[in-house]
Amino acid sequence: MKTESNTNICNESVFNSVFKSNSKTVFNFIYYKFGNEEKANDAVQEAFVKLWENCAKVTPEKAKSFLYTVANNLYLNVLKAEKVRLKYADKSLKSTNESPEFIMEGNEFKEKLENALNALPENQRTTFLLNRIDGKKYAEIAEMEGVSVKAIEKRIHLALKSLREKIDGI
């Protein structure tokens, strides 16, 4: 059983651990939506300031959805989506001894993928990337976005579908 001081977000060490385990995802969440790093950083600060101010009212279980709601509301209808730019973690792809044609094709494919991702509706892109990059389960994303798991599955399905259509040039 946890003691009162361990479960209260007003406790600084509890708050810091909440910060460390959630700030990166809050950042990504906003970045996938709007493609703006600066605003994503601001959103992290704003969301956690709000959480700190309301630490007595928000239970640790509610802290996550509180953070995403605050971050989401911050730029709702305010910020225009910019292009989301993503890097590739696996640099070894480029250093293989594949033929120049294949590498060229690979680079072409990446560009197509990036364009296709940016063409997705904001909620599909965010959901898809949270799953692919951050490894979030459908249920977790559903909690962040405040929708059902089924709605998340729908978004993933539609996102994959339109990505393929864009890339295959249908």
Place this chain on the structure above:
Amino acid sequence: MQENHLAKWLNNELSEEELIVFRQSEEYKSYQKIVAATDNLKSPDFNVDKALLDFQSRTKATEPKVIAMRPYKKFFKVAAAIALLLAASYFYVNTLGQNITTQFAENKEITLPDNSEIVLNADSNISYDEKNWNQKRNINLDGEAFFKVAKGEKFTVATDNGSVTVLGTQFNVENRAGYFEVSCYEGLVSVIYDGKETKLPAGNSFLAINGKITNLDAIKNGHPSWIDKESTFKSIPLKYVLDEFERQHNITVKTQDINLDQLFTGTFSNTDINLALQSISVPSQLKIKLEGTKVLFYAENMP
């Protein structure tokens, strides 16, 4: 194929049969390629520790709750200071109590709450606490006064030279610079001078001039001569006689080539200045020159 099968496939939720069907479809390869590519995607760098430091400096810089309290703190500080000042001045004014002063050439009669009487000689001041008079009969005296004390609790006259304590009697206290005289006319008074106590029965006088103590006689059942508008001296240095003359006639005395320590015995009038001047100058063999509010005493044998 079930609803949202792409999402199910991505989450490994498809059944064996569904998976076989899906793998045979022509889009399968494209989906596989997309998923493989997105597995390698990375979001922009985000430094958690730096963000936490930013957050901490931000919340420390604002500290909203503390700021909200400060104006009240300041207010309470000021309020406490004012309250203290008011209380202190109230008690100070209270301790001052009654304060009665006479000018040059002025006498005053005062009746105290217990019907004790005080006659205040010229250029003198008394103060006492009227409220607590019946508990504590304390008088602060600067100058000279005659007391008729009603019987009761201890009656104390405090001066900067010494203090006089009685129970019920008539006595005179004169307290001038370097000069302290107590004359008892009735009863018994206790004089504390220089830390030593002297019992003074009726008809006795206690005199200290610059610390030199002399015991003199006083008239039993009488009163000091100044009550009858006369000042009487018995072997008193001329300096104190002239000081008293100044006080009684509101005049400035100047001296020239005179031994102020020569002793004077006699009486002068407190009402008739010319008579008083003669009373002093003739027995002391001095000459006088009166000019308005100034009088000059000088030696007779001067050229």
